[in-house]
Amino acid sequence: MSIRYDGKVAIVTGAGQGLGRCHAIELAKRGAKVVVNDLGGAKDGTGASSDAALAVVAEIEAAGGEAIANGANVAKYADVEAMVKQAVDTWGRVDILVNNAGILRDKSFAKGSLEDFQLVLDVHLMGTINCTKACWDIMREQEYGRIVVTTSSSGLFGNFGQTNYGAAKMGVIGAMNTLVQEGAKYNIRVNALAPTAGTRMTEGLLPEKAFELLTPETVTPAVLYLVSEDAPNRTILCAGAGGFSVAKIVETDSVWLAPEEQTPEGIAAHWDEINRAETARELKGGFEQSIKMLTVAAAGLGIKLD
Template sequence: MSISFEGQVAIVTGAGNGLGRAHALELAKRGAKVVVNDLGGARDGSGASSEAAQEVVRIIEAGGGEAFAHGANVAKFDEVQDMVLQAMDKWGRVDILINNAGILRDKSFAKMDLADFQLVMDVHLMGSVNCTKAVWDIMREQNYGRIVMTTSSSGMYGNFGQSNYGAAKMAVLGLMNTLVLEGAKNDIRVNALSPSAGTRMTEDLIPEEIFNMMTAESVTAGALTLCHQDAPNRMILCAGAGGYASTRLFETDGVFLPVEQQTPEDVLAKWDGICDTTQQAELEAGSKQTEKFLTKAMAYVQSQQ
């Protein structure tokens, strides 16, 4: 199966460098018209420059593709709206959004200033919210859309010194889970990419030999898998150094305790049953958990009659 994006319009945030750059270039190579978004700031979010994004546009155009750069700060909704409006004025649709823009402000939680926590949340979480909100009605009206969130193992599993980054990266999964349900009837599919790559975000954290194995291109192969026409939905795809895996959230079947046993002591006594994974399942919506518990409760009531 050959994957093509011919005739489609894609917005890639944080596309001046690293993963976003690789995503934008490969989308264009496969036929997409690309909005190359990049504020052009440093790794910590300071400063701004359009040069990196303009260079990506030049490469795309030199290869016969179409692109334009936009320096919207994804944490500012009015700037994001302007970017999307320009895309609509130029090409008349938006098919793909890859929420890739991000910054780091790493410190242990004890030493972290709350302003640094807020800024990382604003860029990663609210940046994804702002960009998604700006294209959501467009995708609904055209009955087609592919959105990729960028999550992280730091969010799903934790990483010392990254409480702000980890919180934001887990939050975009909560956003994805609900958007999947709300976008289904309009063929809007929402997935998440968990990358491990050698970029300026990680260059001083990883030994050089390993850094060179962790190419952005290997991650981009995963990103494009999540946003083509036959893409999955509600997938968390992990990619790095040529390795690909999925992360799934499962819930155990659990136990039921009658009213007289609903105490912390009895919960603890049933701990092995609560944690038993033999009948665990992936729940398709939050309501399914409530439905499961009520089913157990009703079954108990019936057994007592």
């Protein structure tokens, strides 16, 4: 079965270089019309230039595809609205959104400034929200949408010097989990990519041989799958060097403690039981946690919940 995007319109943010460039080119190769968005700044977010986005558009057109360049700053909603309007005015719809744009301001938490922290949140988290918000009603009305948010192992598991980046990258997971619920009846599916790639964002941080293996081309197939018609939903797909895996947020079974044990000492006494990894499972919504807690409480107290 061949996965294609004929008749589909895609927006890829941060598509002038690295992962975004690769995502945009491969979507176009498979029939999508692509908005190549890139502010054209340095990896710390400073500066702006349209050169990179225009070069990607030229590459797509040379291969027979359709694309337009856009220099919107994803942290500014007015810019994003204009970008989405450009896509609709040009092609009439928006089917696919790949939230890829990002910057780095790496420093230990003790040394990092709040200004840098806010800027990273504005680009990664609010940039994702801005782009998704601008496309949301269009996708609802056409009853079709495929959205990818870009998370990171730094958010899922932590990475020294990236408190700002990690917080933003975990924030997009929280957004995804609720957007999935709100978009379900409109055939909008939302998934997350957790990439490991050798790009200008990671250059100098990895050994040369490792850097050579971690090409954007080994990550982009994950995006192509996540924005396909038969894509999964609410999935964190990890990709790098040709390897693919799924990350999940899980919770252990609830252990009810009798009223006299509902103390920090009681939790300490039952910690091994509470923390039993083999009971962990993925919940499908926040309400499931409440139901889980109430079920064991009712059983422990010998009462029925209406």
